[in-house]
Structure formats: C-alpha cells, structure tokens
Amino acid sequence: MPKVSSQQEQDTLKRVEDQINILSGILEQGRKQLRFPGRLESRYIAMRNQRFLEIDQKMLMGGLLFYLAFSWTDFYLGGDNGLLIFTARLILTVIAFALVLWVPRSRFSVKMVPIAASGVFFAGLSVIVFIGLIPGELKYAYHLGLIPIQIFTMVALRLSYRSVLVVSVSLLACYLLSLLVMDTQVESVQLNQVISIFVPMFIMFWVLLIAMGGYMAFMMESAFRSDFMKNQLLALEAERLKYLSARLHVLSTTDSLTGIANRRYLEQSIASEWRRGKRGEAPLSLAMIDIDRFKDYNDFYGHQQGDDCLRTISALMASFCKRPGDVCARYGGEEFVLLFPDTSNADALYLCERLRQAVEAQAVAHERNDSGVVTISIGVASLVPDDDNSSDDLLRAADRHLYEAKDKGRNQVCG
Incomplete structure (x- = not known):
C-alpha cells in the first residue's frame, strides 16, 4: 500500500539536490585548480x-x-x-616489472600513479648516471636517451599534470647538476665547440618539451x-529522477x-x-x-476537526491491513474500502467486527451520533473470481451490505 513521503525521504532528496548544486558549481568554476573538495577528490583519485x-599498466610494461x-x-x-x-x-x-605486476594487486594500488611517477623518474635518473659512466665524447650521444624518457613521462602520466611537472623538472635539475660534476671537455677543439652549442640547445629543447608536456597534461x-564531474552529475540526476x-x-x-491509498490505487489492486x-481459485x-453520520459531525465540529x-x-x-496484499483505501468522502485477498467471508467478517469495535473503543466524541462517539458501518462481500462474475459484482455486493447495516x-457489520 502506498505511503506518503517521510521526512527521511525528503532529506534524501535534499541531499541529492545539494550534491547536484555543488557539482554544478564546481563545473562552472572552470579548470583552474584541478582539485575537488573532500570526498569528491578521493572518488576521483x-x-x-x-x-x-x-x-596505462600495459603502457608501463611497453615502456620498460x-x-x-x-x-x-x-x-x-x-x-x-x-x-x-x-x-x-x-x-x-x-x-x-615486478612492481608493475605486484602493486595493482596490493594495498598500494591506490598510490599507483605516484609509484609510476617514481619509477619513471628513476629510469631517467639511471640514464643520467649512465652518461657519467661513458668515457669521452661518446657520452654526448647518450644524452639523446633522455628525450624518450621525457616523452614517456608526458604519455604515461598524462592524467596528472603535477606528476608530469615534478618528474620532468626533477630530471632536468639532476641533469644540470650532473653537468657541473662531469668533465665536459674533450681533446678536440672543434668538438668542444660543437658540445658548447649542443648542450644549451639540448637544455632549451628539453625545457620547451617540459612546457609543452605540462600544458598538454594540464x-x-x-x-x-x-x-x-559530468558523470557524477548524470548519476545524481538519474537518482533524483x-x-x-x-x-x-x-x-x-x-x-x-x-x-x-486512494481510489485509483484501489481499482488497480482489485483488478x-x-x-x-x-x-488460484482463491476467495477475494x-x-x-x-463513518456514521459524518455530515452531522462536520456540521457540528467543523471541517478541520472532521479532517x-x-x-x-x-x-x-x-492497522488491520497486515499482509502485503491487504489494501486500505479512501473510496470517497467518508467512505473507505478494505481489500483482503485470499480471505474467506467468515474471516473478513471477523476482522471487520474487530475493526468496528476498535473504532468505537476510540471514543472519539460525536454528539450527533446515537452512541455519542464516532462509529462505522461495514458491508462485507466475498467472491471466488471466475468467468461468471467480475470485480464490479464484488463492489456492488459490499455496497448492498453496507446499506443493509x-x-x-448503523454501527454494525453485515455481509
């Protein structure tokens, strides 16, 4: 049987609408901070x-x-x-490789992006260390190995522009520091001139690559x-609808x-x-x-008290409709209907007599009624549905018994 919305349901709707408004506000603010408040950031991460x-796990394997x-x-x-x-x-x-395979299955999976960023950094740092181990002018050919590392940083960490910038800038800083430590001079004067041009151009190219990669990642x-955010909004809108x-x-x-229940719900339930x-050939x-003399009650006590x-x-x-299929509905005005599926006429009469007694025991004052309190009259009908009768026959029979009561x-049950 339908029930009116509870305060809890109202609060639920308000909470959903508040979340929609918050997300809409974040979406309208643009793309400046790339940081969500509180739990929303945790869900995003x-x-x-x-x-x-x-x-990207497969991409990391390919990069390795x-x-x-x-x-x-x-x-x-x-x-x-x-x-x-x-x-x-x-x-x-x-x-x-072992970390790439193990971390996703461990409790550290929530930190996969920072761990991947650390791995890319150490890969780049290893290249810088290798440069220092290569003898003579051949080390400058090895510098080019840092370019694939930078490009891989831009691709693998593209969903975290902070990681892209931290890894890229850290590697560049380590590279510049290594230039101060390493002996950059070679015996050939002409080669020294080429190196003096190559290194600044390489650094400038790397800086431009970092700037471009940071912007693309952003x-x-x-x-x-x-x-x-749009998916979150769509989910909330679907919940709201x-x-x-x-x-x-x-x-x-x-x-x-x-x-x-109202009359519409009653008609659907009866059908x-x-x-x-x-x-099932079960009785209905x-x-x-x-309510006896309810018009007199309204005239004497007023419509507000009548309500x-x-x-x-x-x-x-x-309260007498305890089973899932039982229905209590307002039929119109002061008329009500109780529907009891799979219930015999004797059982229905017994329930309705208990109801009549319970209403009378409420002792709601009604000075215009014979008993001085509010009472009810009830007409009960029962049928086993088949092709020879219809639900309208059941309603008409109950109505006849009501007028009989x-x-x-009044203040009795007939059926």
Missing part, C-alpha cells in the same frame, strides 16, 4: 587509478621493454663500463576531471488527506488481485465502510 590500471631494448647502446658506447651499465639497466627493468587532466518518479507514483496513488484469485473479500477524525479512523483501519441502525 579512485576512478583515475582504476583507469590507470586498465590502460623499450628501456631495456636500448641496452645495445650500453655495449656500443659504454666501453669498459658497458657490461656494468647493461647489468644495472637489466636489474632496474626486472624490479620495475588540459588532459582538466578534461578528464570535467568528464568525471528515479526518486521523483517513485514519489510521483506514490502521490498519484495516495489520498492526500489521510495518507492511505490485480482479481486476476490472481482467478488463477472486500469491505465497504462508512482530523478522518485521519484518526483511516490510520486505525490501515445502515438500515439496521
């Missing part, structure tokens, strides 16, 4: 990590294989330190966050004054239970109820 694990593939340069350029450089590269690759993270649809259904089938009773009982009386009596009636002096 969880979703970003999931996306990272679904797509690419990193290992450059080991041929270790022997070609490394001279006496070639084997040492290759061994270090191999150890780093194995450790990184825009990609901004777009990703915007999509996240689902709630409002359910609430509209309840309102359309609920009597606004008493809070019990449904009639079909079910017909399939219906009670038509009228209070209707609410009191309807709540008492609804009134004719016999």
Whole structure:
C-alpha cells in the first residue's frame, strides 16, 4: 500500500539536490585548480587509478621493454663500463616489472600513479648516471636517451599534470647538476665547440618539451576531471529522477488527506488481485465502510476537526491491513474500502467486527451520533473470481451490505 513521503525521504532528496548544486558549481568554476573538495577528490583519485590500471599498466610494461631494448647502446658506447651499465639497466627493468605486476594487486594500488611517477623518474635518473659512466665524447650521444624518457613521462602520466611537472623538472635539475660534476671537455677543439652549442640547445629543447608536456597534461587532466564531474552529475540526476518518479507514483496513488491509498490505487489492486484469485481459485473479500453520520459531525465540529477524525479512523483501519496484499483505501468522502485477498467471508467478517469495535473503543466524541462517539458501518462481500462474475459484482455486493447495516441502525457489520 502506498505511503506518503517521510521526512527521511525528503532529506534524501535534499541531499541529492545539494550534491547536484555543488557539482554544478564546481563545473562552472572552470579548470583552474584541478582539485575537488573532500570526498569528491578521493572518488576521483579512485576512478583515475582504476583507469590507470586498465590502460596505462600495459603502457608501463611497453615502456620498460623499450628501456631495456636500448641496452645495445650500453655495449656500443659504454666501453669498459658497458657490461656494468647493461647489468644495472637489466636489474632496474626486472624490479620495475615486478612492481608493475605486484602493486595493482596490493594495498598500494591506490598510490599507483605516484609509484609510476617514481619509477619513471628513476629510469631517467639511471640514464643520467649512465652518461657519467661513458668515457669521452661518446657520452654526448647518450644524452639523446633522455628525450624518450621525457616523452614517456608526458604519455604515461598524462592524467596528472603535477606528476608530469615534478618528474620532468626533477630530471632536468639532476641533469644540470650532473653537468657541473662531469668533465665536459674533450681533446678536440672543434668538438668542444660543437658540445658548447649542443648542450644549451639540448637544455632549451628539453625545457620547451617540459612546457609543452605540462600544458598538454594540464588540459588532459582538466578534461578528464570535467568528464568525471559530468558523470557524477548524470548519476545524481538519474537518482533524483528515479526518486521523483517513485514519489510521483506514490502521490498519484495516495489520498492526500489521510495518507492511505486512494481510489485509483484501489481499482488497480482489485483488478490485480482479481486476476490472481482467478488463477488460484482463491476467495477475494472486500469491505465497504462508512463513518456514521459524518455530515452531522462536520456540521457540528467543523471541517478541520472532521479532517482530523478522518485521519484518526483511516490510520486505525490501515492497522488491520497486515499482509502485503491487504489494501486500505479512501473510496470517497467518508467512505473507505478494505481489500483482503485470499480471505474467506467468515474471516473478513471477523476482522471487520474487530475493526468496528476498535473504532468505537476510540471514543472519539460525536454528539450527533446515537452512541455519542464516532462509529462505522461495514458491508462485507466475498467472491471466488471466475468467468461468471467480475470485480464490479464484488463492489456492488459490499455496497448492498453496507446499506443493509445502515438500515439496521448503523454501527454494525453485515455481509
């Protein structure tokens, strides 16, 4: 049986609408800070990590294989330190591969992006260290190995522009520091001139690459966050529409004054239970109820107190509908209907007599009634649905018995 919206349901709707307003406000603020407040940021990080694990984990593996593939340069350029450089590269690759496979399955999976950023940084740092181990002018050819590291940083960490900038700037700083420590002079004067031009140009190119990569990562993270907020809004709107649809259904089938089912819901329930009773050959009982001399009650006590009386009596009636299929509905004015599926006529008469006694025991004052308190008259009818009768026959039979109860002096049950 439908029930009117509770305060808890109202609070739920308000909470959903407040969240929609907050997200809408964040979405309208633009793409300046790339940081959500409180729990929203945590949900975003969880979703970003999931996306990272679904797509970028394979990219990290591919990057590690690419990193290992450059080991041929270790022997070609490394001279006496070639084997040492290759061994270090191999150890780093194995450790990184193990982390890429283990971290997503561990409790550290929520930190996958920072861990990946650390891995990329150490890969780049290893190249800088390898440069220092390569003898003579051959080390300058090895500088070019930092460019793939920078590009991989931009691609693998694209959803976190802060990680892109931190890793890129840190590697550049380490590279500049290594230039101060390493001996950059070679015997050839002409080669020294080339190096003096190459290094500043390489640094400038790297700075431009960092700037471009930071901007691209900023825009990609901004777009990703915007999509996240829009998806959150769509989910909240769907929840809100689902709630409002359910609430509209309840309102359309609920009597606004008493809070019990209205006539529309009753008619739907009778039709449904009639079909079910017909399939199962089970009896369907219906009670038509009228508050005795209610017009006189309204005239004497006023309509406001009359409404209070209707609410009191309807709540008492609804308490007798204990099973899921039982229905208590306001039929119109001071008339009510109780529907009892799979209930015999004798059981229905027994329940209605108890109801009549309970209403009388309420002792709601009614000076215009013979008993001095509010009472009800009830007509009960029962049918086993089949092809020879209809639900209208059941309603008419209950209505006849109701008039019979009134004719016999009211405050009684007939059926």
